[in-house]
Amino acid sequence: MNKKIYQLVIICLALCLPNVIFAENAESIIAKHIEAHGGLKNWNKVESIKVTGQFTAFSIEKDFMAYKNRSGEYYADLQLGKHQVIEAFDGKEGWTIDPWQEITYARRINTGEKNVFSQKAEILTPFFDYKEKGHKVEFVAKEKLEGLDVFVLKLTRNNGKEEKWYLDANTYLEYKCESKWVDFAQELPSETFFDDFRKVDGLVIPFFVERTFWQRDRLMQIENVEINPTFDNKLLDMPKREEIKKLAFLEGKWDVKMEAMSRRGTWRSMGQTLSTIDFASTSVLQEKIKVERTFPINITLSYTYNDNCGKYRISLLEDLSSSFEVFEGDFSDNIFVFDNAGEKMATFTQFTLSDIGDEGFTLTRRISRDQGKTWQDRDKFTYTRSE
Numbered sequence: 489m490n491k492k493i494y495q496l497v498i499i500c501l502a503l504c505l506p507n508v509i510f511a512e513n514a515e516s517i518i519a520k521h522i523e524a525h526g527g528l529k530n531w532n533k534v535e536s537i538k539v540t541g542q543f544t545a546f547s548i549e550k551d552f553m554a555y556k557n558r559s560g561e562y563y564a565d566l567q568l569g570k571h572q573v574i575e576a577f578d579g580k581e582g583w584t585i586d587p588w589q590e591i592t593y594a595r596r597i598n599t600g601e602k603n604v605f606s607q608k609a610e611i612l613t614p615f616f617d618y619k620e621k622g623h624k625v626e627f628v629a630k631e632k633l634e635g636l637d638v639f640v641l642k643l644t645r646n647n648g649k650e651e652k653w654y655l656d657a658n659t660y661l662e663y664k665c666e667s668k669w670v671d672f673a674q675e676l677p678s679e680t681f682f683d684d685f686r687k688v689d690g691l692v693i694p695f696f697v698e699r700t701f702w703q704r705d706r707l708m709q710i711e712n713v714e715i716n717p718t719f720d721n722k723l724l725d726m727p728k729r730e731e732i733k734k735l736a737f738l739e740g741k742w743d744v745k746m747e748a749m750s751r752r753g754t755w756r757s758m759g760q761t762l763s764t765i766d767f768a769s770t771s772v773l774q775e776k777i778k779v780e781r782t783f784p785i786n787i788t789l790s791y792t793y794n795d796n797c798g799k800y801r802i803s804l805l806e807d808l809s810s811s812f813e814v815f816e817g818d819f820s821d822n823i824f825v826f827d828n829a830g831e832k833m834a835t836f837t838q839f840t841l842s843d844i845g846d847e848g849f850t851l852t853r854r855i856s857r858d859q860g861k862t863w864q865d866r867d868k869f870t871y872t873r874s875e
Contacts, residue, residue: 513627513639514625514626514627514641517627517639517641517655517660518615518618518625518641520660521613521615521655521660521661521662522612522615522616523660524659524660524661524692525612525613525616525661525691525692525693526687526690526691526692527690530689530690530691531611531612531616531691533716534558534611534691534715534716535557535558535716536555536556536557536558536611536716536717536719537555537556537611537713537714537715537716537717538553538554538555538556538713538714538717538719539553539554539556539710539712539713539714540552540553540554540710540711540712541695541708541709541710541711541712542707542708542709542711543566543567543568543706543707543708543709544705544706544707544708544709545567545568545569545704545706546568546569546570548567548569548570549707550566550567551567552564552565552566552567552708553565553566554566554608555717555719555723556608556609556610556611557609557611557719558611559579560577560578560579560580560606560609561577561578561579561609561719561721561724562575562576562577562582562605562608562609563575563576563577563719563723563724564576564608568586568588569588571586571587571588572585572587573585573586573587573588574594575605575608576723576724576726577597577602577605577606577608577609577724578724579606579609580602581596581597581602582596582597582601582602582605583595583596583597583726583770584597584601585727586673588672589672589673593727593729593730593770593771594726594727594728594729594770595770596726597673598673600668600670600673600674600675601670601673602647603645603647603649603668603675604668604669604670606645606647607667613653613662614643614645614651615641615643615653618643621645621646622646623643623644623645623646624643624644625641625642625643625644626641626642626644627639627640627641627642628640628641628642628652630657633654633663633664636656636657636663637656637657637658638654638655638656638657638663638664639654639655639657639660640652640653640654641653641655649667649668651665651666651667651668652665652666652667653665653666659685661682661685661692661694662682662694663681663682664679664680664681664682665679665680665682666678666679666680667680669699669701671701671702671704676701676702677701678699678700678701679699679700679701680697680698680699680700681697681698681699681700682694682696682697683695683696683697683698684696688713688715689715691715693710693713694710695709695710695711696708696709696710697710726770727770728767728770728771729770729771729793731771731793731800732767732770732771732772732773732791732792732793734819735773735791735800736773737844737845737846737849738765738773738775738791738841738849739765739766739767739773740764740765740873740874741762741763741764741873741874742762742763742764742765742848742871742872742873742874743760743762743871743872743873743874744760744761744762744763744777744869744870744871744872745757745760745869745870745872746758746759746760746761746779746780746867746868746869747867747868747869747870748781748866748867748868749864749865749866749867749868755868758779758780758781758867759780761777761778761779761780762777762778762874763775763776763777763871764776764777768790771792771793772790772791772792773790773791773792774788774789774790774791775787775788775789775790775791776788777789781867783808784808785806785807785808786806786807787804787805787806787807788804788805788806789802789803789804790802790803790805794816797816799816799817799818800816800817800818800824800826801814801815801816801817801826802814802815802817802826802839803815813828813837814828815827815828815837815838815839816828816830817839822842822844823840823841823842823844824840824841824842824844825838825839825840825841826838826839826840827839827860829856829859829860834857835855835856835857836855836856836857836859836860837853837854837855837856838853838854838855838856838860838863839851839852839853839854840852840854846873847872847873848870848871848872848873849871850868850869850870850871851868851869851871852865852867852868852869853865853866853867853868854866
């Protein structure tokens with residue numbers, strides 16, 4: 489019996505031993521990889537870096553700049569072919585201004601782009617502090633790649649995305665990486681090659697990075713690396729769409745005086761209410777207000793801009809009858825006029841923003857029963873900024 493148990497133990501050890509060896513090899517390789525880059529002690533002093541140089545895309549070479557923070561934040565300004573592209577990432581969420589998508593204002597990035605931005609945000613390779621980040625690494629093999637002896641490591645990121653890294657078996661520096669990338673916001677496989685390693689303040693950094701995917705080829709040639717530069721976190725704030733920024737005077741908390749037009753042709757008080765107007769997103773300004781003409785009604789007004797017709801829009805949703813209306817308009821002499829005259833209906837409605845100033849504005853509602861030839865005042869809301 490003892491002999492059988494002994495044999496069983498030997499078999500179990502034999503089965504487990506390769507995994508133990510691989511784990512040790514992976515740890516040893518990563519330790520030497522970090523050391524080859526200047527050592528853990530030096531990299532632990534790095535909180536951020538700024539890189540500048542030349543970026544080539546669509547056969548056009550232009551200047552680029554990128555900030556990378558140890559906490560996973562990233563901001564870049566680059567030229568992608570004929571378009572300037574801005575990228576920003578706070579470690580979890582991000583945005584981009586990418587005219588190649590025919591969107592000229594900032595938009596949130598999708599899941600595939602988040603994976604790419606997290607790669608771009610790394611101040612070193614993902615093996616630096618990989619356990620703290622929740623990544624997993626497996627030793628795959630030692631093999632030859634294009635005549636070069638390489639260690640192959642499989643990296644599984646904390647988001648489940650897998651990558652294969654090829655480290656030079658002599659220098660322990662990265663030679664190639666196979667990972668998921670994006671092109672026109674669509675995920676696809678890519679290959680990245682690293683070269684021209686140089687020392688900067690005791691740190692070893694690749695100054696040449698080439699990435700290929702499909703038939704695309706991207707070249708990044710670093711010219712300067714700044715260690716621990718001052719980084720303005722405001723760069724990560726998602727900018728408002730330029731057209732919607734023109735409505736920024738509406739943003740805030742407001743005391744609102746409500747009036748209705750009487751049959752005598754004079755304004756009759758309907759009391760006071762409160763209004764809150766905030767940017768719901770980079771391209772939507774939203775107001776929530778409660779009014780009471782006869783019955784209490786909660787109203788949500790959303791201000792947007794429509795590229796197709798080049799006009800601003802107001803969408804109005806009220807909770808009493810669940811009605812939803814859309815109005816179009818634009819600025820004219822510091823007065824903002826919206827109406828629904830484009831709709832086929834017996835009665836048109838018009839909203840006018842006027843008396844616009846730093847501390848307030850007036851919103852007037854009018855109606856027309858003759859296809860917009862004449863308009864009659866119905867309601868007036870005078871907004872005064874709350875303390």
